[in-house]
Amino acid sequence: MMTSRLTAERIKEYLSQGKRFDNRKLDEFRELTIETGISKNAEGSARVKLGKTEVIAGIKLDVSAPYPDSKDKGNLMVTSELLPLSSPRFDVGPPQFESIELARVIDRGIRESGFIELDKLCIKEGEKVWTVFIDLYSLNDDGNLFDAAGIAAIAALKTAKIPKYDEEEGKTLFGEWTNNNVPLSKEVPISITVHKIGDKLIVDPTREEEDISETRVTICSADGTIHSMQKGESKELSIEEFNQILDLAEKTEREIIKKIEKAIK
Amino acid sequence: MTTAFKRPDGRKVNELRKITAKVGVVPNADGSAMFGFGDTIAIAAVYGPKKMHPQHSQNPEKGTLRCNYNMLSFSVTERIRPGPSRRSTEISKITEWALQPVVMIDEFAGQVVDVHINILQANASTRCAGINAAAMALAHAGIPMKSLVQSVSIGKLDKQIVADLIKAEEDWEEGEGPTDIPITMTEDGKITHIQLDGKIKPSQLKEAVALAKEVYPQIYEAQKKALKEAGVKNE
Numbered sequence: 001m002m003t004s005r006l007t008a009e010r011i012k013e014y015l016s017q018g019k020r021f022d023n024r025k026l027d028e029f030r031e032l033t034i035e036t037g038i039s040k041n042a043e044g045s046a047r048v049k050l051g052k053t054e055v056i057a058g059i060k061l062d063v064s065a066p067y068p069d070s071k072d073k074g075n076l077m078v079t080s081e082l083l084p085l086s087s088p089r090f091d092v093g094p095p096q097f098e099s100i101e102l103a104r105v106i107d108r109g110i111r112e113s114g115f116i117e118l119d120k121l122c123i124k125e126g127e128k129v130w131t132v133f134i135d136l137y138s139l140n141d142d143g144n145l146f147d148a149a150g151i152a153a154i155a156a157l158k159t160a161k162i163p164k165y166d167e168e169e170g171k172t173l174f175g176e177w178t179n180n181n182v183p184l185s186k187e188v189p190i191s192i193t194v195h196k197i198g199d200k201l202i203v204d205p206t207r208e209e210e211d212i213s214e215t216r217v218t219i220c221s222a223d224g225t226i227h228s229m230q231k232g233e234s235k236e237l238s239i240e241e242f243n244q245i246l247d248l249a250e251k252t253e254r255e256i257i258k259k260i261e262k263a264i265k
Numbered sequence: 266m267t268t269a270f271k272r273p274d275g276r277k278v279n280e281l282r283k284i285t286a287k288v289g290v291v292p293n294a295d296g297s298a299m300f301g302f303g304d305t306i307a308i309a310a311v312y313g314p315k316k317m318h319p320q321h322s323q324n325p326e327k328g329t330l331r332c333n334y335n336m337l338s339f340s341v342t343e344r345i346r347p348g349p350s351r352r353s354t355e356i357s358k359i360t361e362w363a364l365q366p367v368v369m370i371d372e373f374a375g376q377v378v379d380v381h382i383n384i385l386q387a388n389a390s391t392r393c394a395g396i397n398a399a400a401m402a403l404a405h406a407g408i409p410m411k412s413l414v415q416s417v418s419i420g421k422l423d424k425q426i427v428a429d430l431i432k433a434e435e436d437w438e439e440g441e442g443p444t445d446i447p448i449t450m451t452e453d454g455k456i457t458h459i460q461l462d463g464k465i466k467p468s469q470l471k472e473a474v475a476l477a478k479e480v481y482p483q484i485y486e487a488q489k490k491a492l493k494e495a496g497v498k499n500e
Contacts, residue, residue, distance in 0.1 A: 068343075097358055100351050112462050217459070226470060229446075229461035234365035236455035239474055246467045 002089065003211040011209060015200045022051075022206070027248060029204040029256065034151065034263035036159045041175065044160025044182065048152040050204060052142035054086075057152035058135050059160040059182070063172050066122070066129040074121025074129045078107035080136040080149065087141040087207075105230050106136065106150050106191065109220030112227040113189035116157065120183040123165070130162065132182060143207040146218055150191035151260060157182055158264055187222040190256055192249040194219070196235060201244060203252050217242075219249040270425045273433040274303075281417070281429045281480055286397075286487040288405045288495035296406025298491065300398035302429055304388035309398035311406040313378040314370060328373030332360040334395055336384040356392050357382075363396050363416065363449040363458035369409040378408055389432045390418040393447050396458070401488050405497055412452035413488055415481040419446045419473040421465050426472050428480050446470070448477040452485065 003011075014020060024030065030051030039045040044059035066073060080103040082090040090096075110116060121130040134156070136149045160182040164173040195205050195213040205213060214235035220228040226246075231237070237245070270278055282303030291297035294310035301307070317323040334356040338347045360382065370378055380402065382395040393416035400413045420430040423440030430445055437443035444463025450456055461470070 097354060100354050101358065104351060104355055108462055112464065224466065226461060226465050226467060227463065229459060230359075231456070231459045232362065234362040234457065236366040236451060236457045238455055239478075242456055242459070242474065243471060246470065250467060 003208045007208055008212045011212060012198050015197055015202070020202070020209070024204075026200060026202045027252060029252070032151070032256070032259050032263070034155050034260065036155055036264065042156075043163060043177070044156045044158070046152045046155035046159065047139075048148050048155065050144055050148045050151075051206065052140055053144055053148050054139040055145060055148040055152045056137050056139055057149065057156040058137075059156045060133040060135070061130050061160075061163055061172070061182070062133070063123060063128050063165060063170075064131045066126065070118070071126040072122045072129075073118040074116070075131040076107065076111055076116060076118065076134070077131060078103045078110070078134045078136070078153070080106070080138075082138050082141070082145070086138040089141070090138070101230075101232065102146060102149060103136065105146060105218050105220075105228070106134070106153055108228040108230075109150060109189050109191050110134070110153060110157075113185075113187070113220065113222045115154070115185055115187070115189050115222070117183035117185060132160075141207060143205045143210040144193065146193045147191055147204065150189075150220070151256070154188055154190070154260065155264055157184060188257060188260065189220050189222040189227055190253045190260070191218055191220040192252045192256065193217065194245045194248050196237065196241065196245075201241070201248055203248065217245050217249070219246070221250070221253055224250065270422075270427075272422075272427060274431060276429075278425060278427045279476060279480060281483055282431070284484065284487040286401065286491040288401055288491045288497065294402070294406070296402045296404070296408070298398045298401035298405055300394050300401065300488075302390050302394050303431065304386055305390050305394045306385045307382055307391060307394035307398040308385060309380055309382045309395065309402040311378060311380050311399075311402045311408065313406075314373040314376040314408075315379075317375060317377040322377075323375045325374055328370030328375075329377045330361055330365055330368050330370060330380070331377050332357050332364065332380045332382065332399065334360055334382045334384075334392065336387060336391065340384045340387045340391075356395070359392065359458055359460065360396055360399060363414060364399060364403065366455070366457050367400070367411045367414055367451055368403060369411060378403070378406075387432075389430045389435050390447070392416070393418050393449070396449050397484060397488065401492060404492055405495060413485065414449050414451055414457055415484040415488070416447065416449035416458065417477050417480055417484065419448060419477050420444060421446075421463065421469060421473065426469065426476055428476055446473050448474060450477065450481060454478060
C-alpha cells in the first residue's frame, strides 16, 4: 500500500459522510471515454479512459489447432501486461499475480457469456480454428484497471475484423482483412467491480481508494444475467453485504452499457 | 426444490459426496490434513511460523500467510504439466484470501506461515477441498484461528441448484448448462471467498449462497471430528 495513512483516514472520513475526494457519489463512475481503431495493425483495438486511468486493448487473430475438448470451436486467449510506464508500482519482469488475475477475470467474463461466437470461428473441425487473442495493457493506473480493461476488451472486439487466410499455403495473411467482423452475440458482457471500504460500498475507485479497499467483487453480467464473479482480497462479507453488492453491480451495469453503446456508435 | 432432478451419481440436490477428513498425514509438517469430497482428494501441510524468505517479502508489521495450490500431474485423466500455471497461481491467492480473515498471525512480524496444498486426485471442487484441508492443517499446526472455514462448490445445472459438483456436472450440457460457484464461509456465516462461472440470475445466486450455508455444518463436523481424533483441542 502506497497511500499514506493520513490520506487513508481522510478517505474513510469522507466516505462515512457519503463523499469522495473528487465529489463523486459512492456509486458513480468517473468520466468514461472510448476510442476505437487506435492501432492500424491490430484486427481491432480500443483505448479506454476512466478519469485518469487508461487502458488499451488490441485484438489479434491467428489460425491454430483447436483444443481437444472443443474441436469445432475457436480459441480465446486473454493476456495482460501492467506496463512499468503506467505506474511506479509496476516492474519489468515476468507477470505478477495482479496481471494474471486481471487477464483471467476478463477472460472468464467474455468466455462464460458466450460474447464471442467461438463456434463460428472453426475453419476445419479438429484441425484449424481461429484463435482470438485479447491483449490488455495499462497506460496509466489511477485505479479500477479491471473495469477499464473489461470495457476496452469489449470495444476492441466490436471493431475487430477477421484477417485473410490463404487456404492453400495454410497461412494467415497478416495486414490484410476480410470484411467479416469477429462474430459476436448481441448481449454485451460488462464487468463491474464493487469495493468495500469500512462499511461503505463504492464503484470505480481511484488508485488511493483502491489501495485501502478491504475487499472487492468483480461481477461480469450481460443483460441482467451473471456470467462470472470473483471476490478479491481477504476481508469477509456478510451475506447481506454480498446481496447489496449484487444490486449495486446490476444498477451500475445498466448505466455503463448505455455509455459504451453511445461511445462506440 | 424439486426432488425429480436426476444427478449423474444419484445424489439428492443438496447432498454432498462422502466426506473424508484426516489430520496428521504429513509427519514432517507442523500441521497437516487430508480432505476429500468423494474422489476429489486434497492434502495440505503447514510449515511455520518461520522466517520469511526471500527477505524482501517480509512484512515487518505482521505475519504473512502464504498458500500454494498445486495439482499433481496425474490427478486428472489427461496429464497436466507439472509446476505452476496461471490457474494455480490464481487459486493459491484465492485460497490465501479465503483463509486470511480467520488466521490470527499478526504477532508473527517478519515471519511466514506456509500452506502447501496438493491435489492427489481430482473430480471437480478441488479448490474447495484444498481450502477445507488447509483450514484443518492450520488448526493442527496450532496457528491461532478465530474459527475454521468451510468451502463447497454450489452449482446450477440447467435451472437446478445443487451442492458439491462433480466433473460430469461441471460439463453439464442440457438447458442452461452448468454454473459453478465455489464459496467459502467462516463459521459465523461470513463469505471469505466466492467465484462464479456460468450463467445465473442474481435471485438464483442468492439461493446458491443459502444452500452453501445449509450444507456447511456437515463439512464442519467432519473437520472437527478429524481434529479431535488427532488430539487438537477446540480452537
